[in-house]
Amino acid sequence: MDLNYTEEQLMMKDMARKFAENELWPVVGEYDDKHIYPEDIYEKLFDTGLATIGVPAEFGGAGIDFLGQGLITEEIARGCLGVATAMVASTLLATDPIHIAANDDQKQRWFTKMLEEDKFAAFCLTEPGAGSDVGGMSTTCKKTDGGYILNGVKCFITNGGVANQYTIFATLDKKLGVKGICAFMVDRNSEGISVGKTENKLGIRLSNTAEVVFDNVFVPEENRLGEEGTGWMTAMKTLDWSRPMIAALAVGCAQGAFHHAVEYSKIRTQFGKPISSFQAVQFLLADAAMDIEAGRLLYHKACALKMDKKPFSQAASIAKGWCGDMAMRVTTDMVQVFGGYGYSKEYPVEKYMRDAKILQIYEGTSQIQRIVVAANLLKGLR
Numbered sequence: 001m002d003l004n005y006t007e008e009q010l011m012m013k014d015m016a017r018k019f020a021e022n023e024l025w026p027v028v029g030e031y032d033d034k035h036i037y038p039e040d041i042y043e044k045l046f047d048t049g050l051a052t053i054g055v056p057a058e059f060g061g062a063g064i065d066f067l068g069q070g071l072i073t074e075e076i077a078r079g080c081l082g083v084a085t086a087m088v089a090s091t092l093l094a095t096d097p098i099h100i101a102a103n104d105d106q107k108q109r110w111f112t113k114m115l116e117e118d119k120f121a122a123f124c125l126t127e128p129g130a131g132s133d134v135g136g137m138s139t140t141c142k143k144t145d146g147g148y149i150l151n152g153v154k155c156f157i158t159n160g161g162v163a164n165q166y167t168i169f170a171t172l173d174k175k176l177g178v179k180g181i182c183a184f185m186v187d188r189n190s191e192g193i194s195v196g197k198t199e200n201k202l203g204i205r206l207s208n209t210a211e212v213v214f215d216n217v218f219v220p221e222e223n224r225l226g227e228e229g230t231g232w233m234t235a236m237k238t239l240d241w242s243r244p245m246i247a248a249l250a251v252g253c254a255q256g257a258f259h260h261a262v263e264y265s266k267i268r269t270q271f272g273k274p275i276s277s278f279q280a281v282q283f284l285l286a287d288a289a290m291d292i293e294a295g296r297l298l299y300h301k302a303c304a305l306k307m308d309k310k311p312f313s314q315a316a317s318i319a320k321g322w323c324g325d326m327a328m329r330v331t332t333d334m335v336q337v338f339g340g341y342g343y344s345k346e347y348p349v350e351k352y353m354r355d356a357k358i359l360q361i362y363e364g365t366s367q368i369q370r371i372v373v374a375a376n377l378l379k380g381l382r
């Protein structure tokens with residue numbers, strides 16, 4: 001594993017850091033408070049190319065490698081986990097199935113559409129009755145002349161209310177189990193699609209999370225990704241691809257809280273001294289530094305294995321599971337460094353703690369990651 005970043009990776013990391021510090025830090029507190037979806041920020045994210053980092057160079061994108069995507073993700077999350085989540089859900093999670101299962105014509109069509117018209121996408125897998133047990137989904141795709149009719153409700157969908165293209169999973173027949181699941185690309189303007197409830201959330205309040213309702217939506221056959229019945233494999237591979245990015249989100253969120261806590265510890269005085277001179281505070285900071293560094297190495301390892309075309313599913317789940325828990329631990333401790341002021345919205349650190357909780361829930365909860373890791377290790381996989 002090469003720990004030297006390339007020139008291009010360093011340049012993109014730096015650009016993302018500047019975006020986070022100049023465009024996010026000054027305003028995210030107010031948007032979070034009012035629970036407003038900040039369209040202006042997302043427009044800027046799109047204009048800089050950061051919102052489309054998943055589009056390969058051959059289709060007009062920047063062609064950023066997997067570790068580079070992780071570094072950008074980490075830096076945007078250091079600024080705001082809500083904005084970073086929306087970015088990852090659109091340009092990585094929702095477009096990974098295109099990389100994994102689309103033919104060349106489909107890639108050309110959907111990547112171009114994303115760059116030229118759609119801007120944001122959403123990945124529609126979860127349903128009210130199918131969360132961790134997502135193989136038990138009820139959304140159906142019934143075959144008809146020239147395509148399929150989709151019916152069902154997807155819930156908790158990041159960008160669900162604002163995306164212009166949806167990647168959706170549905171079953172031909174529930175009795176077929178996961179072998180009946182198909183993946184589709186669906187245009188937001190298709191007749192029969194509506195946006196249901198928008199969630200009022202504890203954290204990541206700058207991201208849109210909504211229900212998407214499919215009521216007799218016709219989807220042409222050419223929008224199906226891969227063969228009939230391969231949707232489950234596409235979904236599982238997609239989660240393998242995106243879990244290192246969730247780990248990168250976690251590292252960025254923890255790093256943001258840590259940054260603010262270090263600065264505060266140097267200026268806050270008690271007993272006539274900066275609180276950074278007290279060993280108890282130093283140890284909170286040192287533990288956080290060790291946690292963040294370990295998390296960074298875990299997601300770098302998963303990225304390195306993928307870029308070397310080696311199996312990385314186990315490394316991806318280890319990174320996602322560990323980093324999600326780590327971000328919760330670190331952000332809680334950074335609130336502690338601030339004392340009472342950490343509990344107040346006057347300072348940015350409580351937002352990091354509220355935001356961090358989602359990292360233990362989406363893309364497979366911390367419990368589900370442990371189930372995956374245990375199953376893999378008992379099969380002898382690294």
Ligand SMILES: Cc1cc2nc3c(=O)[nH]c(=O)nc-3n(C[C@H](O)[C@H](O)[C@H](O)COP(=O)(O)OP(=O)(O)OC[C@H]3O[C@@H](n4cnc5c(N)ncnc54)[C@H](O)[C@@H]3O)c2cc1C
Nearest residue numbers: 123124125126131132156157158209361362363364365367
């Ligand atoms: C803000 C937000 C954004 C999201 N974005 C998206 C998105 O863009 N696209 C999408 O498709 N989904 C999205 N999700 C959905 C998310 O992936 C699910 O919420 C998650 O997978 C958990 O499913 P659930 O909420 O139904 O919980 P449940 O599956 O009901 O789990 C409840 C509890 O039971 C535990 N549990 C469940 N099964 C087991 C088991 N076998 N063994 C041990 N413990 C178990 C879980 O760990 C959890 O603690 C999002 C969710 C949120 C909150």
